[in-house]
Amino acid sequence: MPPIGALASASAALRKQAGMSHADAFDHSASQANRFRTLAGIALAGLVVLLVTAAYVVNQFDTVAYETQFQIARQNYHTRIIHIARAIAPLTTSAETAQHLADPNWIDQHLAQHLASEHEMERLFVLDAQGRPFYAAISGQRAPLADYRPFAQAVGDVLPALSAARVQNPSVMGSNILRYQNQLYLLTITQTGPSGSAVIITGLPFNDAMLRKFGLRHLADELTITNHPMPKKGYNLLPLADVRGNVIAAIRWKQQSPAVMVFGRLRTTLAAATIIVLLVGFCLLRQSAAIARHLIASEARARHLALHDALTGLPNRTLLLERLGNWQAIARDVPVGIALHCLDLDRFKEVNDTLGHPSGDELIRAVAGRLVSLCRETDTVARMGGDEFIILQPQADATAAMLLAEQVLDTLRQPFQLEAGTCSIACSIGIALVQDSSADAADMLRQADLALYQSKERGRNRATFFEPEMDAALRLxxxxxxxxxxxxxxxxxxxxxxxxxxxxxxxxxxxxxxxxxxxxxxxxxxxxxxxxxxxxxxxxxxxxxxxxxxxxxxxxxxxxxxxxxxxxxxxxxxxxxxxxxxxxxxxxxxxxxxxxxxxxxxxxxxxxxxxxxxxxxxxxxxxxxxxxxxxxxxxxxxxxxxxxxxxxxxxxxxxxxxxxxxxxxxxxxxxxxxxxxxxxxxxxxxxxxxxxxxxxxxxxxxxxxxxxxxxxxxxAQMPERFQAGWEHPVTRKTH
Missing domain, CATH: 3.20.20.450 (EAL domain)
Incomplete structure (x- = not known):
């Protein structure tokens, strides 16, 4: 902005040159000032808008950062518990362990010392069929049985649910947390031996050393475990509760505000920016937002194309396996029946041959629409390619699976009205019930495909459940x-x-x-x-x-x-x-x-x-x-x-x-x-x-x-005269 003296000199020169009166000069200066004030007001308003926008963006970034930190902390906490259980499961649930649980010396060598050295397990207890401790160890060394007393309540809270779950899954394990002697412990409880006659309890100290494995250090400062899970300004908390829902500790970290730090470093530069820079920045901000929206939309489209069939828009094999894996993960904690239907259209090739491939594509889309209309929101209808479809039906037993299969058969028997004419098809269905939540997803699809093959062998237009004999027949x-x-x-x-x-x-x-x-x-x-x-x-x-x-x-x-x-x-x-x-x-x-x-x-x-x-x-x-x-x-x-x-x-x-x-x-x-x-x-x-x-x-x-x-x-056993020569001449028709 030019100095006031320069403006006055310029005004005087203009008055002298143009012969303007003093009043006229004053009016001109006032007009210039008004224009300046207007421009300044616009710039100020733009700056305010920019600051408000920046503050909003900062707040959004910090909110996302907080949510990211919280989700990572919670996910890694649960993942750590699962990893602990999976790591020790081969030891605690093996037949050898069940056979030697009555031998304290064997437990010393093969359980206590191994768990302490390889898995950092500080506590190990073994209970008999009446729930009484008959073995205890601390850091791999045998300890008095009385050391189990502080842990008894936390173990007792888990055992009833564990016994009930063991009817469905003999290898299921329970977990709990408790605080003892100012130390937080992660407990794993495993029933083993004949009919779950013995219980093995492991206690892993939950301390700062474990937090280093959480993968959160680059997102949080002052990450620690606190005994006082009370909110504190500037800090985030992840409450840790036992199976009764009592919060006994929390993971606490100082919330980072990356956007605030970046904004603070740029404050001086922003203050010195001119109105033009502000306007350019505003334009760039709008353009950047547009580009970001475009990139997000492009990424969403790319992900959709990667996980969906281009012809029908249905999930493809990749997305189907992903959803099947998610349901299997749920089934590991909560018994959930899962059915897989493998469908193959009968007489589809005739449609392609008689009406052409465009009609075949139209028919595939029509079939997809009918299948989706029959299924629930929790079901997944996927196209595997060609005229083969898969229906993932969670929360279903054999009766529900057959009911859906019969509905599919009845629906697909109805004629399809295509642009090239009316056509009638049918389908064959193979059904596999997922009995083991840890089974390989591809193997489940293979079982459904084997059942589909049996449906085709038995005359098509029918549904067949997978049976182990089919797998044996295929191997044969x-x-x-x-x-x-x-x-x-x-x-x-x-x-x-x-x-x-x-x-x-x-x-x-x-x-x-x-x-x-x-x-x-x-x-x-x-x-x-x-x-x-x-x-x-x-x-x-x-x-x-x-x-x-x-x-x-x-x-x-x-x-x-x-x-x-x-x-x-x-x-x-x-x-x-x-x-x-x-x-x-x-x-x-x-x-x-x-x-x-x-x-x-x-x-x-x-x-x-x-x-x-x-x-x-x-x-x-x-x-x-x-x-x-x-x-x-x-x-x-x-x-x-x-x-x-x-x-x-x-x-x-x-x-x-x-x-x-x-x-x-x-x-x-x-x-x-x-x-x-x-x-x-x-x-x-x-x-x-x-x-x-x-x-x-x-x-x-x-x-x-x-x-x-x-x-x-x-x-070699043909008649001698036959081998020596043939008495009848060979004759054949001349064409």
């Missing part, structure tokens, strides 16, 4: 997968051959069948281990083993037709023909000697690799036989398109011939007539009785296979 399955992989690698599988005969029971061919003699479980049929190989991704290795073994054992059987089963999964593999070509060259076999037997499922769909592999097999000279004809989805166009040479009547039709089923006989007659009309050779499988043979011959069948003509035998 995994063991079987390992054993099968090892059996393929070591060549422990072997081939047997079942004869095929004509109507005069002359040998006209054979079918190669794979067998597995497990070293522990004995013979395992291919209907069990072949699907296992397909699910475990071992079909390529198993298929190559089969082809290699058959070619190796039958290469010398010139002209002897041999049928080899090939799965639909093998035919879908582009590398299948490369394997066949390599093995044909390696063993110098004639493809015309072999027929590749495929199932009807291999002909479903428009899979290019399957169609190409079958075409190349036919071009190379292999004949193609359709196995289990009539049990799947055969069509005349498929028989023609895939160049089928033979069809095999499934054994289920042949078995019913003995029962006199007229419709079944008509069906067999129709299959035989179809084969003749299409110039296909027809083979009847599973012939076991003379009546079946006679009826098939009467129907016009000319090729037969079954136990009536011979059981499958290894290659």
């Amino acid at each position: 399955r995994r063991r079987m997968e390992q054993d099968l992989r090892e059996a393929i690698r070591l060549g422990q599988l072997h081939m047997v051959y079942q004869p095929q005969v004509d109507e005069k029971r002359r040998l006209v061919g054979m079918e190669a069948l794979i067998r597995w003699d497990h070293p522990e479980r004995g013979p395992i049929g291919p209907t069990l281990f072949v699907p296992l190989a397909e699910e475990a991704g071992m079909m390529a290795e198993l298929g190559e083993f089969t082809l290699r073994t058959v070619f190796q054992e039958t290469a010398a059987w010139r002209g002897a037709p041999v049928g080899i089963n090939v799965s639909a999964l093998q035919l879908r593999t582009p590398a299948f023909m490369a394997t066949v070509t390599r093995l044909v060259a390696e063993y110098c076999i004639d493809p015309a000697q072999y027929q590749i037997e495929i199932t009807e499922t291999a002909m479903l769909g428009q899979d290019g690799a399957t169609r190409d592999n079958i075409d190349v097999l036919a071009q190379e000279g292999f004949s193609i036989a359709l196995d289990d004809f009539g049990t799947g989805f055969s069509s005349l166009s498929s028989l023609h398109r895939f160049a089928i040479d033979k069809i095999k009547i499934d054994r289920s039709f042949v078995r019913n011939l003995d029962a006199g089923d007229v419709d079944n006989r008509k069906l067999i007659n129709a299959i035989i007539r179809l084969g003749r009309a299409m110039d296909l050779e027809v083979i009847a499988e599973g012939v076991e009785t003379e009546r079946q043979h006679s009826l098939l011959v009467m129907a016009g069948c000319t090729r037969f296979q079954g136990y009536l003509y011979g059981r499958p035998v290894p290659a």
